[in-house]
Amino acid sequence: MKILKLTETASTNDVLLAHPAPPNGEIVVAIADYQTAGRGQAGNSWESERGKNLLFSILTCPQNIAIADQYVLSMAGALALKAALDRYTNHITLKWPNDIYWRDRKISGTLIETTVKGKRIDRCVYGIGLNVNQREFRSNAPNPVSLYNIIGRETPLEEMLDAVLRSFELYYRRAVEGDRDGICAEYNAALFRREGMHAYEDCATHERFEARISRVAPNGRLHLTDTQGLERTYWMKEVRFIV
Incomplete structure (x- = not known):
């Protein structure tokens, strides 16, 4: 090195x-x-x-x-x-x-x-x-x-x-x-907020919703499952954590 x-x-x-x-x-x-x-x-x-x-x-x-x-x-x-x-x-x-x-x-x-x-x-x-x-x-x-x-x-x-x-x-x-x-x-x-439902904001629509993290795929896409059981997927800068 x-x-x-x-x-x-x-x-x-x-x-x-x-x-x-x-x-x-x-x-x-x-x-x-x-x-x-x-x-x-x-x-x-x-x-x-x-x-x-x-x-x-x-x-x-x-x-x-x-x-x-x-x-x-x-x-x-x-x-x-x-x-x-x-x-x-x-x-x-x-x-x-x-x-x-x-x-x-x-x-x-x-x-x-x-x-x-x-x-x-x-x-x-x-x-x-x-x-x-x-x-x-x-x-x-x-x-x-x-x-x-x-x-x-x-x-x-x-x-x-x-x-x-x-x-x-x-x-x-x-x-x-x-x-x-x-x-x-x-x-x-090791993900932040790996467990439970947490608040997010869709950066395109500004919709706020609660979801849990399902996984991050090898291509970097974040997979969330919302309170209705629907899967939402996002690339970087498409969704914001409400911290």
């Missing part, structure tokens, strides 16, 4: 998107003390106090993953983050499609950018923001939390990064070696 350490950059994802393809399946990591233009899904920004959190990206070239199964890579990355955080606290869950939650609060988010070649994934860049030691959040983000807020003490960033990368290597190898079903099962078992 190759690690690029940066004091400041616009975006670690941009650094790795421009990086040459690594040889022999090597994983490349870019980590910055501060990002001036860090971003999340749909162009959302990520608030981070300088030097307090982990802001990093991971470049992989999983060329044996079919485009239809690319969300399995997202599942693997989410499970790696959960495994690392589980060493420090309980109640960590995976909020579809790309967040990590502690109880009802967001501790981490991931932006995944992929390129394709033919019918396969050519390269996949995971952009990860993980709130580690920040004590206060001043943006209008509704529910951020840091590991410091949870456990009441600071955690060395190098220690946390090492835990995440060790877990990532394990889950990523499982994904590229074909353990799609095992990763999907583990991901679904």
Whole structure:
């Protein structure tokens, strides 16, 4: 694994998107003390106090993953983050499609950018923001939390990064070696609000309804069952959790 350490950059994802393809399946990591233009899904920004959190990206070239199964890579990355955080606290869950939650609060988010070649994934860049030691959040983000807020003490960033990368290597190898079903099962078992009925909003119609999660498929589609017993399926950004 190759690690690029940066004091400041616009975006670690941009650094790795421009990086040459690594040889022999090597994983490349870019980590910055501060990002001036860090971003999340749909162009959302990520608030981070300088030097307090982990802001990093991971470049992989999983060329044996079919485009239809690319969300399995997202599942693997989410499970790696959960495994690392589980060493420090309980109640960590995976909020579809790309967040990590502690109880009802967001501790981490991931932006995944992929390129394709033919019918396969050519390269996949995971952009990860993980709130580690920040004590206060001043943006209008509704529910951020840091590991410091949870456990009441600071955690060395190098220690946390090492835990995440060790877990990532394990889950990523499982994904590229074909353990799609095992990763999907583990991901679904760890989902935020996995049990019971909860409130959602259809982003197209603005209808609010209650439903339970049936599953998230390998292609990333969320399957819900509403109070009438009807199945509703959604892609990313088509439905909103009411938190």
